[in-house]
Amino acid sequence: MIRIKAIIMAGGKGTRLKPLTCNIPKPMVPILNKPTMEYTVELLRKHNIKDIAVTIAHLPTVITDYFHDGGKWDVNLSYYTEETPLGTGGSVKNAEEFIDDTFIVLSGDSLTDINIKKAIEFHKNKGSKATLILKNEQMPIEYGVVITNDNGRITRFLEKPSWGEVFSNTINTGMYILEPEVLDYFQPGENFDFSKDLFPKLLEDDIPMYGYVTEDYWCDVGALNSYTETHFDILSGKVNIGLEGHQIEDGIWVGEGTQIGSGVKITPPVYIGKNCVIHEGVKIDAYTTIGDHCNIENNTSLKRSIIWNHSTLGRNSRCRGSIVCNHVHIKEHVDLYENAVIGEGSILEGRVVVKPDIRLWPYKKVEENTVVNQNLVWGTKASKTIFGFKDICGHINIDINPEFASKLGTAFASTLEEESIVILSSDASNASQMIKNALIAGVHATGAGVINIGNVVMPVNRFAVTDLRGSGGIHVRMDYSDKKLIHIEFVDKIGANIQRNTEREIENVFNREDFKRCNVEQIKSTTNIENFNYYYINNGGRLLKNSSNIKRQNPSLIVSSKSDTIQQLATEFLESIGCDVKQDYNLKGDKRIQDYLVEMTPRIKKGKVNLAVIISEDGEDIILIDGAGRIIEQEKYDALIAMMILKEGKQKKLILPYTAPYIIEEMAHIYGVEVQRVKSNPASIMNAMLAVENGQSQGLSQYTLTYNAIWAIGGILDFLVEKNIKLEDLVDELPNFYYIKEEIPCDWKDKGRIIRQIIEENQHKSIEMFEGVKINDEKGWTLILPDSTKPLFNIYTEGSSQEYAKELSIFFSGKVKELLKNQEE
Known part of the structure; x- marks a missing residue:
């Protein structure tokens, strides 16, 4: 055997193999429990080639930490790192100091059992300067085709030809036998490729270059x-390599320490690694590979699947043509279908279904009963729960893309009655309109009708659903605080947010893909309504009883919002009812609301304006600043509108969220008005308010004042004009109350434990458990409420004095923090 050296190219990222290669470089992807590159090292050692250079780039320490100096394989490994990509030729040139005579180049991410001795003898006999190892391939268009004459000399190259250019089926395997001088065509550090750059130059200069066609295995x-095919080929005996472990039967390899329970049925060929536990009743079908230290629980079935190391498959699960990476925990009754790939460290809870061709990137958590039907790349978990606190929110084209939106529209429309009509709207951003169009397509797929009211705001959509007698509505908007986020909000036929049971119904239909589908004759066209904002403004004006007086008084207002659409719509409405409106644009961009309020307060006091209004970007919430410069935020605003309704004297019931201050309830009792406490989610509050107001045509609407900011401003002005008072006068009448809200971050898993321990520690006190845990005493109360969409606790406190409210807040916030530190064993 001629003494030559070898270079293994091992710098590949393996993009096409993701998620297998998210945490490891391509040459380290395991085949039958060994890195691909290890087979190449063993092949070289078999042919007495011991001096080996390895060119590395992507995640290089994963390779060096595994192979070290090569002593375990009785070879000498040297490493050459590419700091910047150099191409196949450039990476070998980077190791030029290692080369002193004829050398062979192989890829660290291909598998072959080629007889290297024969290939080198061919190279020497031909007097070749560059010998390319070729292989006959039935589908050559995926590779570089090499054409040779009868003597084996190369006459032409075709890089990934079309079928019309396929003049041969001999392809370039990426293995070469070279003489050192061929590298002189390029300088060190220069980026060049063997097949695209070097070999065409050699051909042009008539340098002797030959193709050795091997009949041996290469993939x-x-x-x-x-x-996956490589695994099947090895198990079928098509590759001349030795397998570790011993054959307990013909075609069944089992590693040391593996335990196989009673009633296990194994159909060869199958490979099982070391120290595995295969429990009773397991079925392992042909062409399945199981890694080391795996646990396959009772009655699980595997077919043509590849399981890496340290993974668990729960009882009664099924794996069909899937790949499961390292340290994956699959619970009971999970189904993985053809070509599904589960990334390293992922957890699949019970009864999860992963559909064919779906890939989960590493460290994902999929909740119980979830059907995974799209690749899970970003984020940490997939969940059958789609809805958040009041809408669906996610990153555009990551969490929320057109495919997701189309399915969501179909799922929503599938929960509606036949011949339903859905009102669709969005803001003016391109991202929102793209998602809206996908939602429209999804709704139409069920045979439901769509009315598109264009670029509006959420309260306009609510109004349109009731005015146009829609079956429901969907509004899409961009998040102005983070323009990568999109919100999708759903309303029912009365214009309120859909209830949680409806959200669950949509989620179940979405996850099961149990959609209504109509035939072609039932598909409807979209009805488009231009300038629906005009109807919204006109109807808002009609609700006012004192519009002529408003016009005479011509109140002066400052209006601001992060949303240009909302700011402009509010201005048009207020000007239409007779207000003098000044728009302020200082809230745009990244400015925080609190910083803006600090700047605005002195301006209001100095200016000649009646009040300032800051409207939230969804058009539902408002902050007021009165003429005295006092800021009226959420809880104070709730008390303000309650006082207006109580003074008007037309409503017999007031709806309050469970988190609202008790001072509002005391105000209601003075006026003899009943208070109904409801859960603090928007759907519960809206539906309760609308139920109270059903059929009521006169008087202030608590629903409008709470969830329709633009009309709410008109309602407040109408009330002030009728009573001939200023906003400051109303604010002066509000009783003092002392209310604090704090947020305590936590892990999701701690929420239930903390609530249980709070209940146990306060069981002898006056506690309520309507929503969260509320602890009452004679001077105040504290509500500890786990957040429904974020890993945190909300702590609400109200006291008889500011000092006592602060004392309560500090005590219970400290208690929650203390319990979070003292983790249960």
Whole structure:
């Protein structure tokens, strides 16, 4: 055997193999429990090639930490790192100091059992300067085709030809036998490729270059399909390599320490690694590979699947043509279908279904009963729960993309009655309109009708649903605080947010893909209504009883919002009812509301304006600043509108969220008005308010004042004009109350434990458990409420004095923090 050296190219990222290669470089992807590159090292050692250079780039320490100096394989490994990509030729040139005579170049991410001795003898006999190892391939268009004459000399190259250019089926395997001088065509550090740059130059200069066609096995393990096929080929005996472990039966290899329970049925060929536990009743079908230290629980079934190391498959699960990476925990009754890939460290809870061709990136958590039907790349978990506190929110084209939106529209429309009509709207951003169009397509797929009211705001959508007698509505808007986020909000036929039971119904239909589908004759066209804002402004004006007096008084207002659409719509409405409106644009961009309020307060006091209004970007919430410069935020605003309704004297019931200050309830009792406490989610509050107001045509609407900011401003002005008072006068009448809200971050898993311990510690006190835990005493109360969408606790406190409210808040916030530190064993 001629003494030569070898270079293994091991710098590949393996993009096409993701998520297998998210945490490891391509040459380290395991085949039958060994890195692909290890087979190449063993092949070289088999042919007495011991001096090996390895060119590395992506995640290089994963390779060096595994192979070290090569002593375990009785070879000498040297490493050459590419700081910047140099191409196949450039990476080998980077190791030029290692080369002193004829050398062979192999890829660290392909598998072959080629007889290297024969290939080198061919190279020497031909007097070749560059010998390319070729292989006959039935589908050559995926590779570089090499054409040779009868003597084996290369006459032409075709890089990934079309079928019309396929003049041969001999492809370039990426293995070469070279003489050192061929690298002189390029300088060190220069980026060049063997097949695209060097070999065409050699051909042009008539340098002796030959193609050695091998009949031995070779496969480029560069894509998921070829990766799985390589396993099948080894198990079928098509590759001349030795397998570790011993055959307990013909075609069944089992590693040391593996335990196989009674009633296990194994159909060869199958490979099972070391120290595995295969429990009773397991079925392992042909062409399945199981890694080391795996646990396959009772009655689980595997077919043509590849399981890496340290993974668990729960009882009664099924794996069909899937790949499961390292340290994956799959619970009971989970189904994985063809070509599904589960990334490293992922957890799949019970009864999860992963549909065919779906890939989960590493460290994902999929909740119980979830059907995973799209790739899970970003974020940490998939969940059958789609809805958040009041809407669906996610990153555009990551969490929320057109495919997701189309399915969501179909799921929503599938929960409605036949011949339903859905009102669709969005803000003016391109992202929102793209998602809205996908939602429209999804709704139409069920046969439901769509009325598109264009670029409006959420309260306009609510109004349109009732005015146009829609079956429900969907509004899409961009988040102005983070313009990568999109919000999708759903309303029912009365214009209120859909209830949680409806959200669950939509989620179940979405996850099961149990959609209504109509035939072609039932697909409807979209009805588009231009300038629906005009109807919204006109109807808002008609609700006012004192519009002529408002016009005479011509109140002066400052209006601001992060949303240009809302700011402009509010201005048009207020000007239409006779207000002098000054728009303020200082809230745009990243400015915080609190910073803006600090700047605005002195301006209001100095200016000649009646009040300032800051409207939230969804058009539902408002902050007022009265003429004295006092800021009226959420809880104070709730008390303000309650006082207006109580003074008007037309409503017999007031709706309050469970978190609202008790001072409002005391105000209601003075006026003899009943108070109904409801859960603090928007759907519960809206539906309760609308139920009270059903059929009521006169008087202030608590629903409008709470959830329709633009009309609410008109209602407040109408009330002030009728009573001939200023906003400051109303604010002066509000009783003092002392209310504090604090947020305590926590882990999701701690929420239930903390609530239980709070209940146990306060069981002898006056406590309520309507929503969260409320602890009452004669001077105040504290509500500890786990947040429904974020990993935190909300702590609400109201006291008889500011000092006592602060004392309560500090005590219970400290208690929650203390319990979070003292984790249960």
